[in-house]
Amino acid sequence: MADFPARAVPAHVAIIMDGNGRWAAARGLPRAAGHREGAKAVRRTIEAAIAQGVRYLTLFAFSSENWQRPADEVADLTFLMKHYLRSELDELHARGVKLKVIGERERFGPALTGELEAAELKTAANTRLTLVMALSYGGRADIVQAARRAMQAGLKPEELTERNFAGFLSTEGIPDPDLMIRTSGEERISNFLLWQLAYAEILFTPVLWPDFTAESLAAALADYATRERRFGARPA
Ligand code: IPE
Ligand code: IPE
Ligand code: MG
Numbered sequence: 236m237a238d239f240p241a242r243a244v245p246a247h248v249a250i251i252m253d254g255n256g257r258w259a260a261a262r263g264l265p266r267a268a269g270h271r272e273g274a275k276a277v278r279r280t281i282e283a284a285i286a287q288g289v290r291y292l293t294l295f296a297f298s299s300e301n302w303q304r305p306a307d308e309v310a311d312l313t314f315l316m317k318h319y320l321r322s323e324l325d326e327l328h329a330r331g332v333k334l335k336v337i338g339e340r341e342r343f344g345p346a347l348t349g350e351l352e353a354a355e356l357k358t359a360a361n362t363r364l365t366l367v368m369a370l371s372y373g374g375r376a377d378i379v380q381a382a383r384r385a386m387q388a389g390l391k392p393e394e395l396t397e398r399n400f401a402g403f404l405s406t407e408g409i410p411d412p413d414l415m416i417r418t419s420g421e422e423r424i425s426n427f428l429l430w431q432l433a434y435a436e437i438l439f440t441p442v443l444w445p446d447f448t449a450e451s452l453a454a455a456l457a458d459y460a461t462r463e464r465r466f467g468a469r470p471a
Contacts (some may be wrong), residue, residue, distance in 0.1 A: 244287060244460075245289065247293065247414075248284060249293040249295070249427070249428060251417040252277070252296065252447075253419035254269075254420075255273040255443070258272060258273075266308060267308070267311040267315075270312055270315055273444045274319050275445070278323065279448055280447060281366060284452065285332075285364050287453065289456075291364070291409055292364060292367070293428070294367070295372065296316065297312060298372060298427075299338070299372060300425070313343050316370070324354050327358065328357060328358050330364075332361055332363060333359060334368065335355060335365060336351045337369050337370070337377070338369050338373070340371060351370075372405075374428055374430065377406075377429070378429065378430055380403075380405070381400060404431070414437075414456075415432055417440070418442050418447055420439065420440075421439070436462050
């Protein structure tokens, strides 16, 4: 049954990291510069999440629709992900971060796919923060592959429940997000965690992702703490 008000600190924060291109455009810089600056915000946000006691942090870094961007931008983003992983993995590991990748990682090619898998293995036993990176992720694709897996597992229609279906999603074992933040002023879900966001508190902030700081996260958590989560029930 629901317990309200919201727990003081959300166990799971999910972020749509948006606005890198506009951040760069405002400075007359190429979009790639915005993505590079965005990677620094990723680092800050992970540190801040750990400091605040968040247990799960999901970052939407590349959507299944982002493949429609020009090839050079996709290449810049792929390069950045590889570079980020190589330069940050040891520190993430030392900080007790467990990495989990959701989405169609294979689409980035065998090199990055292999490195992501190795990073997951290396950090598998860490418990301080689970960092879920959504890469080539689409919420609808996640639901469709879950349906396929349920059928492959031989489940009869009447055996399917919300609980066991959730276990076929890419987020199996990870609690649903309590708070979903989208930066850059856009107010939409853009095919992020469609199933998992059913009862998330949502916060839209005008801050562009490269400008997101520990203070931005603290402000979002403070806002979250004032919310009353009812889950369809009635306040006491
Ligand atoms: C977010 O920034 C990064 C990705 C979607 C990969 P954008 O690149 O979408 O930046 P804007 O929305 O054009 O400002
Ligand atoms: C959503 O941002 C995806 C990520 C942040 C990775 P987009 O910039 O791709 O979303 P739309 O196209 O504005 O909805
Ligand atoms: Mg965008």
